[in-house]
Amino acid sequence: MLILYLLTYLYQGDGYLYRSKIYLYNTASKRLEEFIPRVKNEVKMYVCGPTVYDETHIGHARTYIAFDIIRRYFEYLGYKVTFILNITDIDDKIIRRANEEGKSWKEISEYYTERFLEDIRALYIKEASHYPKVTEFINEIVNLTSLLIEKGYAYEVNGSVYFNVDKIPDYGSLSGQRIEDLIAGARVAVDPNKKNPLDFALWKAWKPREPWWSSPWGPGRPGWHIECVVMATKYLGEVFDIHGGGQDLVFPHHENELAIAKACFGKESFARYWLHTGLLTIKGEKMSKSLHNIIPVRDLLKKYRAEAIRLYIASSHYRSQLDFSIDALAQYEVTLDTLYAAHDYLVSVIGKNVSNAEELLEREEVGKVDKEVLENVNVLKNSFIDAMNNDFSTPKALSILLKFARYITSVLSEYEELSRTTILKLYIEYLKMAEVFGVLNERKPPVDVEKLFYELLSLVIELRNYFRKQKMWSIADNIRDKLGALGILINDTKYRTLWRWRRK
Ligand code: AMP
Ligand code: ZN
Numbered sequence: 001m002l003i004l005y006l007l008t009y010l011y012q013g014d015g016y017l018y019r020s021k022i023y024l025y026n027t028a029s030k031r032l033e034e035f036i037p038r039v040k041n042e043v044k045m046y047v048c049g050p051t052v053y054d055e056t057h058i059g060h061a062r063t064y065i066a067f068d069i070i071r072r073y074f075e076y077l078g079y080k081v082t083f084i085l086n087i088t089d090i091d092d093k094i095i096r097r098a099n100e101e102g103k104s105w106k107e108i109s110e111y112y113t114e115r116f117l118e119d120i121r122a123l124y125i126k127e128a129s130h131y132p133k134v135t136e137f138i139n140e141i142v143n144l145t146s147l148l149i150e151k152g153y154a155y156e157v158n159g160s161v162y163f164n165v166d167k168i169p170d171y172g173s174l175s176g177q178r179i180e181d182l183i184a185g186a187r188v189a190v191d192p193n194k195k196n197p198l199d200f201a202l203w204k205a206w207k208p209r210e211p212w213w214s215s216p217w218g219p220g221r222p223g224w225h226i227e228c229v230v231m232a233t234k235y236l237g238e239v240f241d242i243h244g245g246g247q248d249l250v251f252p253h254h255e256n257e258l259a260i261a262k263a264c265f266g267k268e269s270f271a272r273y274w275l276h277t278g279l280l281t282i283k284g285e286k287m288s289k290s291l292h293n294i295i296p297v298r299d300l301l302k303k304y305r306a307e308a309i310r311l312y313i314a315s316s317h318y319r320s321q322l323d324f325s326i327d328a329l330a331q332y333e334v335t336l337d338t339l340y341a342a343h344d345y346l347v348s349v350i351g352k353n354v355s356n357a358e359e360l361l362e363r364e365e366v367g368k369v370d371k372e373v374l375e376n377v378n379v380l381k382n383s384f385i386d387a388m389n390n391d392f393s394t395p396k397a398l399s400i401l402l403k404f405a406r407y408i409t410s411v412l413s414e415y416e417e418l419s420r421t422t423i424l425k426l427y428i429e430y431l432k433m434a435e436v437f438g439v440l441n442e443r444k445p446p447v448d449v450e451k452l453f454y455e456l457l458s459l460v461i462e463l464r465n466y467f468r469k470q471k472m473w474s475i476a477d478n479i480r481d482k483l484g485a486l487g488i489l490i491n492d493t494k495y496r497t498l499w500r501w502r503r504k
Contacts, residue, residue, distance in 0.1 A: 020077060022389045025319060027250060027274040028174055032391060035273065037241055043074045043081045045242035046232040046271070048249055049131070051088040052112035053097040056119040057294035058309075058324060059280040059287035063246045065310055065438070066277045066318035066394075068125045070244075072436045073388050085128040086231045087113050089135050090221055093289075095210055105211050119297040123306045124438040130235055134227040138213045141222040141230050144264060145202045145215075153263040157193040159205030159218040163225075165198045168259045174274060175251035182251070200256050202226045225256035232257075233265070243271030247279050248286070278321040287324065295324070307439040308332040314394040314437050335402065336439065342405035343440055345412050346427045350420075357428050369415055370422040377429050380404050384433055394437075401433050457488070461497050464490075 022035040047067045089109035098105040148154035165171045201223035206212040212219035261270035311332040316322045387396035434440040467476040480490045491498040
């Protein structure tokens with residue numbers, strides 16, 4: 001009995017939240033690990049943002065939707081999440097694009113940053129706590145670079161500063177590669193300036209037609225990897241919970257970020273868990289701006305609903321490779337309709353569009369049928385949590401959400417006696433689960449409700465007149481009285497039925 005009580009306690013409401021163990025795959029340890037936040041009930045996460053020189057494509061969307069779902073799941077469990085998504089607004093590619101188009105690097109990066117933010121918002125990706133831009137952190141980058149030189153981890157050559165990877169004994173541990181293999185595999189042009197071919201730039205000396213900032217080593221601009229160390233630690237501290245990005249960033253970007261962080265802040269610093277999304281491919285090739293095979297998010301959104309795109313992305317595990325298929329995506333339009341149907345049916349039974357379901361809950365005696373329904377909801381909820389706790393297994397979790405939708409439809413059509421409380425609870429739990437996937441955002445009626453009202457009223461009046469013609473007076477009177485109770489007064493005149501509002 002006690003065990004049963006405990007289990008019910010653990011699995012219901014807030015009591016469950018922090019007792020549920022999340023296991024996630026940590027790229028650093030290459031195994032599933034229990035997630036233990038540094039600060040109780042809080043998650044601090046950093047995800048590498050885009051280099052803004054071209055349109056946001058569905059490959060980016062895959063990564064950002066995946067992390068958005070992870071963030072939303074933490075929030076579902078009651079964690080407070082700080083989510084940082086940076087914008088790389090200065091980089092070789094931006095400069096190249098600017099020079100090609102005869103524009104300034106700033107014009108290019110501002111234009112594409114704006115479009116990126118529009119795109120991710122259109123995809124219902126929740127707002128990040130901050131969207132830091134590299135160029136807002138030049139001072140901090142210069143300071144950290146100086147510190148690395150002071151500590152003996154970096155060296156300057158001809159106005160550029162390089163990080164010396166030989167100084168980090170376990171360099172390569174994140175990507176699980178040995179230094180020798182990395183050197184053999186690295187397609188880095190031999191650079192006489194570097195002590196080790198894997199050394200990477202913290203600061204790049206100015207070249208003609210490039211923007212520059214002043215530094216102790218002369219004019220130049222920051223290298224890529226150090227920017228994320230600066231921005232992550234600025235907002236999240238020297239040690240934080242999760243660092244994410246696509247699989248393509250493990251090496252060299254994240255390996256190098258980690259090397260910098262260890263050198264600056266100590267061996268145990270930086271992200272505790274490294275999460276990487278599998279790449280979205282198209283005909284087996286990575287979708288990428290440089291391979292010219294991108295499908296921009298905004299093009300896709302002209303034909304498919306953002307929420308269908310989200311469901312499609314959620315239908316594959318975030319770590320697996322996903323080969324893009326328009327036919328597969330199209331199927332999720334149907335899935336989305338099934339999800340909305342359950343929502344609309346619930347609203348039709350509740351009798352109004354509810355934005356405050358929690359407040360409407362009444363302390364009501366629940367009958368046997370209600371208990372059975374609520375137990376089934378709990379089972380669905382627990383299996384959803386189990387799926388998500390298992391390294392955010394969204395394909396399984398999505399199948400449970402769909403099962404929930406079908407269950408709602410069947411309960412509403414088959415059970416005669418359901419309390420209002422039960423229906424509201426179904427509504428609340430269903431929406432909470434849907435919110436993890438970021439769907440069912442469009443809950444308002446997709447029509448002009450005022451116009452619809454006049455049309456429906458005409459329909460009712462037409463029906464009533466039909467009954468009058470058939471001399472079915474009691475039905476006709478009943479309709480008139482019910483309309484009257486709703487504040488609509490009927491006046492049957494010679495040629496037409498008029499109606500007016502009860503004003504007082
Ligand atoms: P980028 O614009 O290349 O700097 O990438 C920004 C983020 O999107 C990084 O986390 C990348 O790993 C991720 N990303 C880029 N292309 C893809 C892709 N084809 N599939 C999944 N993630 C991607
Ligand atoms: Zn980064």
